[in-house]
Amino acid sequence: xxxxxxxxxxxxxxxxxxxxxxxxxxxxxxxxxxxxxxxxxxxxxxxxxxxxxxxxxxxxxxxxxxxxxxxxxxxxxxxxxxxxxxxxxxxxxxxxxxxxxxxxxxxxxxxxxxxxxxxxxxxxxxxxxxxxxxxxxxxxxxxxxxxxxxxxxxxxxxxxxxxxxxxxxxxxxxxxxxxxxxxxxxxxxxxxxxxxxxxxxxxxxxxxxxxxxxxxxxxxxxxxxxxxxxxxxxxxxxxxxxxxxxxxxxxxxxxxxxxxxxxxxxxxxxxxxxxxxxxxxxxxxxxxxxxxxxxxxxxxxxxxxxxxxxxxxxxxxxxxxxxxxxxxxxxxxx
Amino acid sequence: xxxxxxxxxxxxxxxxxxxxxxxxxxxxxxxxxxxxxxxxxxxxxxxxxxxxxxxxxxxxxxxxxxxxxxxxxxxxxxxxxxxxxxxxxxxxxxxxxxxxxxxxxxxxxxxxxxxxxxxxxxxxxxxxxxxxxxxxxxxxxxxxxxxxxxxxxxxxxxxxxxxxxxxxxxxxxxxxxxxxxxxxxxxxxxxxxxxxxxxxxxxxxxxxxxxxxxxxxxxxxxxxxxxxxxxxxxxxxxxxxxxxxxxxxxxxxxxxxxxxxxxxxxxxxxxxxxxxxxxxxxxxxxxxxxxxxxxxxxxxxxxxxxxxxxxxxxxxxxxxxxxxxxxxxxxxxxxxxxxxxxxxxxxxx
Amino acid sequence: xxxxxxxxxxxxxxxxxxxxxxxxxxxxxxxxxxxxxxxxxxxxxxxxxxxxxxxxxxxxxxxxxxxxxxxxxxxxxxxxxxxxxxxxxxxxxxxxxxxxxxxxxxxxxxxxxxxxxxxxxxxxxxxxxxxxxxxxxxxxxxxxxxxxxxxxxxxxxxxxxxxxxxxxxxxxxxxxxxxxxxxxxxxxxxxxxxxxxxxxxxxxxxxxxxxxxxxxxxxxxxxxxxxxxxxxxxxxxxxxxxxxxxxxxxxxxxxxxxxxxxxxxxxxxxxxxxxxxxxxxxxxxxxxxxxxxxxxx
Numbered sequence: 001x002x003x004x005x006x007x008x009x010x011x012x013x014x015x016x017x018x019x020x021x022x023x024x025x026x027x028x029x030x031x032x033x034x035x036x037x038x039x040x041x042x043x044x045x046x047x048x049x050x051x052x053x054x055x056x057x058x059x060x061x062x063x064x065x066x067x068x069x070x071x072x073x074x075x076x077x078x079x080x081x082x083x084x085x086x087x088x089x090x091x092x093x094x095x096x097x098x099x100x101x102x103x104x105x106x107x108x109x110x111x112x113x114x115x116x117x118x119x120x121x122x123x124x125x126x127x128x129x130x131x132x133x134x135x136x137x138x139x140x141x142x143x144x145x146x147x148x149x150x151x152x153x154x155x156x157x158x159x160x161x162x163x164x165x166x167x168x169x170x171x172x173x174x175x176x177x178x179x180x181x182x183x184x185x186x187x188x189x190x191x192x193x194x195x196x197x198x199x200x201x202x203x204x205x206x207x208x209x210x211x212x213x214x215x216x217x218x219x220x221x222x223x224x225x226x227x228x229x230x231x232x233x234x235x236x237x238x239x240x241x242x243x244x245x246x247x248x249x250x251x252x253x254x255x256x257x258x259x260x261x262x263x264x265x266x267x268x269x270x271x272x273x274x275x276x277x278x279x280x281x282x283x284x285x286x287x288x289x290x291x292x293x294x295x296x297x298x299x300x301x302x303x304x305x306x307x308x309x310x311x312x313x314x315x316x317x318x319x320x321x322x323x324x325x326x327x328x329x330x331x332x333x334x
Numbered sequence: 335x336x337x338x339x340x341x342x343x344x345x346x347x348x349x350x351x352x353x354x355x356x357x358x359x360x361x362x363x364x365x366x367x368x369x370x371x372x373x374x375x376x377x378x379x380x381x382x383x384x385x386x387x388x389x390x391x392x393x394x395x396x397x398x399x400x401x402x403x404x405x406x407x408x409x410x411x412x413x414x415x416x417x418x419x420x421x422x423x424x425x426x427x428x429x430x431x432x433x434x435x436x437x438x439x440x441x442x443x444x445x446x447x448x449x450x451x452x453x454x455x456x457x458x459x460x461x462x463x464x465x466x467x468x469x470x471x472x473x474x475x476x477x478x479x480x481x482x483x484x485x486x487x488x489x490x491x492x493x494x495x496x497x498x499x500x501x502x503x504x505x506x507x508x509x510x511x512x513x514x515x516x517x518x519x520x521x522x523x524x525x526x527x528x529x530x531x532x533x534x535x536x537x538x539x540x541x542x543x544x545x546x547x548x549x550x551x552x553x554x555x556x557x558x559x560x561x562x563x564x565x566x567x568x569x570x571x572x573x574x575x576x577x578x579x580x581x582x583x584x585x586x587x588x589x590x591x592x593x594x595x596x597x598x599x600x601x602x603x604x605x606x607x608x609x610x611x612x613x614x615x616x617x618x619x620x621x622x623x624x625x626x627x628x629x630x631x632x633x634x635x636x637x638x639x640x641x642x643x644x645x646x647x648x649x650x651x652x653x654x655x656x657x658x659x660x661x662x663x664x665x666x667x668x669x670x671x672x673x674x675x676x677x678x679x680x681x682x683x
Numbered sequence: 684x685x686x687x688x689x690x691x692x693x694x695x696x697x698x699x700x701x702x703x704x705x706x707x708x709x710x711x712x713x714x715x716x717x718x719x720x721x722x723x724x725x726x727x728x729x730x731x732x733x734x735x736x737x738x739x740x741x742x743x744x745x746x747x748x749x750x751x752x753x754x755x756x757x758x759x760x761x762x763x764x765x766x767x768x769x770x771x772x773x774x775x776x777x778x779x780x781x782x783x784x785x786x787x788x789x790x791x792x793x794x795x796x797x798x799x800x801x802x803x804x805x806x807x808x809x810x811x812x813x814x815x816x817x818x819x820x821x822x823x824x825x826x827x828x829x830x831x832x833x834x835x836x837x838x839x840x841x842x843x844x845x846x847x848x849x850x851x852x853x854x855x856x857x858x859x860x861x862x863x864x865x866x867x868x869x870x871x872x873x874x875x876x877x878x879x880x881x882x883x884x885x886x887x888x889x890x891x892x893x894x895x896x897x898x899x900x901x902x903x904x905x906x907x908x909x910x911x912x913x914x915x916x917x918x919x920x921x922x923x924x925x926x927x928x929x930x931x932x933x934x935x936x937x938x939x940x941x942x943x944x945x946x947x948x949x950x951x952x953x954x955x956x957x958x959x960x961x962x963x964x965x966x967x968x969x970x971x972x973x974x975x976x977x978x979x980x
Contacts, residue, residue: 057586091588099586104579107598108678109605118597119587153677169587366813377825502961503954504907506914510929510938510950518938570968613815617904620820624911628933642824642915654821665816 005075006176006209007033007056007095013068014048014055021280025051025064027233027287030306035176038203038210040224040241042217042256046276047230049213050100053179056211057097058087074176093123096170096208098180098199102162106154112165113150116172123173139168142205143198160191164198171202178203179211184219196223217260221245229253232277232287235306239313249315251294286318294319356670363666370658371432374651375425437652448652451637456656459633462549463622466556474564475607479600481565482572485591493565501562506624509555513629516551523551526630552629556622567610571603578602605676612668615661708970714962717955721771728768736765737923748944755944758935761923763948769923771952777840777909782902784844789851789901790894794882796852797859808856811849819846819904823912839918843908850904851897858893862886892971899964903957910953925949 014026026048033039041049054060056071058079071079073094082090091097099105107115116136120127127135137147143164154162163183170178180199184192196219203210212224220227220241227244229237229252237250248254255272274291277283283290289299298318306316431437437448480486481494500508517523524547575581576599584594626635634653641649673679705712736742736752739759748755754763796807823842862868871881887894912918913926916934920927928949932938937945 059582059586088588088590091586093588097583097586099579099583101579105583107580107584107602109601109676110597118584118589118593122587122589122593155678166583362809362813366816369813370817374825498961498965499958502957504911504957507950507953510946513938514943514947518941574972613812616816616818619818620908620911623820624914627915638821638824639915642917650825654825657818657821658816661816661818 004035005032006035006037006073007211008072008075009052009056009069010072011069012052012055012066012071014051014060014064014066016064018063018280023279024233024282025279026055027282028069029230029233029235030069031228031235031238033177033209033211035209036204036207037226038200038212038224039226039228040212040214040220041228041230042213042215042220043230044215044276046232046279048233049230050181051233052230053097053181053211053213056095056177056179057091089123092119092170092175093173094175095177095179096173096175098163098166098170098178098183100182101186102166102183103159103186105166106162108154110153111150112152112154112157116150116169119169120172125173135172139172140165142171142202143168144194159187160195163187163191163195167195167198167202171206171208174206174208176208177211178208179213181213182215183212184216185214192219199223217256221260229256232282233279234287234316236288236316237314238306239311239315243311243313249309249313249320250288250317251292251319252288255293286316352673355673359666359669363662366662367432367659368429370655370662371429372425374655375428432655437648437655448649451649452634452652452656455632455634455637458631459622459626459635462552462626462631462633463556463618466553467560467618470557470560471564471611474561475568475604477561478565478568478570478607479572479595479603482569482576482603483595483599484576485595497562497565499562500558501560501566503559504624505555505559505621506628508559509552509625509628512551512555524548549631552625552631555625560618564607568603568607571606572599575599575603605672608668608672608675612665612672615664619657619661708966710962710969711966714959714966717959718963721952721956721959722775724768725771725775728771732764732768736762737769739921741765745942747942754948755942757928757931757937757942757945759931763928763944766923766928767925767948767952770925770928770949771956773922773924774906774909774926774956777843778902778906781840781843781847781905781909782898784841785847785901785905786851786894786898788844789848789897790855790890792848793852793855794859794886797856798863798878798882798886804856807852811852814846815849817846819843819908820911822846823908824915824917839909839912840905843905846908847901847904851894851901854893854897855890858890859886862889892967896964896967896971899960899967903960903964906956906960925952 009032010030012026012029013024016023016025029048029052031039041052043049051060051064054064055066056079058066060066066080069080073079073090077090077094079087079090106112110118113133113136116139117132120132120135133150136150140147140149145161145164145168149157149161149165154165157165167183178199183199184195187195199210199212200223210224212220214220224241227237227239227241228235229244229250231252237244237248237253239249244253245257248257252272259272272291273293277287277290283300285298285300285302286292286295286304289295292299296318302318304316304318306314307320308314309320435449437452477493477497481490581594581598584598589598623635623638625631626633627639630636634657638650638653640646641653739761742752742756742760742762744756744758744760746752746756752762752764754767756762757766792807792811796804823839823846826838826842868881868885871885876884909918909924910926910929913922913924914929914933916930918924918927918930926949929946932942932946932949935942935945937943
């Protein structure tokens, strides 16, 4: 029973059982991704956004574990249940990653061309050497690099070039979902823009959906169709980018957007009061309430659920929960 | 290993940066030899006054060493070293002698020349030490790499403690233990020597077999200890490599675990391992000397020992210079090979 | 509809924490225990047995272990047990002394080299690399034979120390290099601390695990070199140290004559010593670098 979605994530829970305690890095997150759609996941460090990326690729390592939920790829493949071998085949061929630190993500002792071949061969692509050469050259030109880059070693390339190589690799097997995990955080602003443009171009070429993970709201505004806001392991708002920016529903989103500089107003520093809680001791009730400028009495005892509010926007906030039945809090899963 | 050879980047050799690097390393090599030779020259002169040779020879005579031919020896040396000439001329003569491998005469075994004595003993040491070290390095690195692999069979972990213990003891100590158990208690192997007493070295098959038989225990004491330390070192490098970004990215790309282990993990972990080899040569050489002494193996080590007990001053210096030379040479070779393994290295200097 | 508050951790007693630490670092415990055993033999021994038996002609020579001479005696009439009691402290002293000096020199050079950088760094690093290729034992041999008479223990210690500084320099230098650009160092600079203060207050506390590991390594190397020199007969001939005992046992062909206790005693002590040092160094390495504990995640 397929529903045409590229990706369906339902009630995903990822926790880390550390010596200091249990950390619920992803705490019941659900969202869907349509083919070709661009979803942005934005949030502070520790909000769980990168963990989701690792979970989607099933690369959560001990002491972390996926302990609940489903990840349905292409409407038919349940990622949480496939075997290791099947998962290896899925990785990169159907769901690909553009890593965060391209500086160190490429093997320093292998040429670029060989690293392309590594991923291709791993997925059973058998090409004669000149066919392979051509294929790699095409991929490199599609991201704006000269074909002779294929013969170079990673240390001979600049940061932006390395990132482009990773983008080219990510589309080399034509996946249906691309996860870009903060692809531009190590680069300067000019290069950032080029990289984002490149990602957009190649994504459209192969018709893949993109999950862009980051914490730069400005970048999100220019790139994604839909915006998901994460805080404390939960998805607190999810809606179309334009609507989210025009009328943000969740107080956290409101402050985030407020913090963006605009030409109209006087420059001012907007702060979100307080600090993010320790991941070992999440606050009771709504996970944002200690810092929320709009909190009220019920916020420290009832956990808000992500519900649609207007149009296609979903929010997890008690301000909109006039019709909420009381929700039981979930006990920590051990 | 063929797979390793294929991955060595030979084209690097032809490029300019490599040639500059190679020249620099060769110059350093020459500098090291020169410094070592100079120390050899000046140290005895500083230690025992202006005429070290006569004082040494006098000592020999006084302690009942070979008295015959002492005057000839003194004369030969005076002529050779031009002892009546100013110091700098002596120094230059000395350097020239070193370059032509003329290391003088042995005092204890006059009129044997130092170079001749070394020539007889050298092949034994090269065969023993060279083969033992290469064998342990290669095998140890392979074992260590495997120990560092996620997907290894868990039973292999039982090797860990024994390897650790072995790597901690000095070679000759293990040698003593081996001799006791395998040469004394049981007579599977000979107690000492490189060949049976009474037979003469010659190029026959029986002699070769006999020599091999005699070299098993000394080789074992070197191999077992080195194996342990190389394996542990490589395992440590593998663990350090595990945390690198390119490892997790390779996994995210669905690359097979075997390829990740060989081409991403071991291949990178190998680099500091080779560096470690280059740096341990001095220690290996020193320890090997003691192994030869314990086994009475007729190599450079035993020669050195005899020269110490006989206070054969020139022989000692000759041997030490030779060892320094060999180590510097091997280090040079390793340094020249290293950029072929790690393409980054030339640029970082 | 309230949640269970996160369980607060009970403050643990020092004993519990020590036990947990011990269980987490078995290598350290075993290593320290073995080392402690040797130290105990060396320093408590003289009170329990007659240590003067280590001098020649104290007991009947060539006895195998019996109720009188527990570990047997050598051909010169020395009691092996007494030799052990007197020899271990000698060896340990030289090792710790030389190791300590070597570490001190190495740390200072490593700190300077790593932090100051530039030409100084190149000089120090090149010197260390060149010195590393020199086989230390052979240098000792050369020096020993150049000096008339035999070499004093202190000279050996000094020379060994001068050969033991290279590895600590390398290790400390690479650590300092990676620490130099860390934020807390930048903060210290912004706070106006000068170079010396930064080194002492910021760098050294973070270097302690590496210093400890390097110290143990340096001690091991020093002991190795000292025993090696003595085993070749270049040490003080009448010193009852472990190395000289081995020398004499070889000289008197103890192996061929079946006097196994003569060489086995110092060998056993040496093996225990090195294994303990190695275990401690390995454990310290793991503390400095927790990733080394487990293999493959």
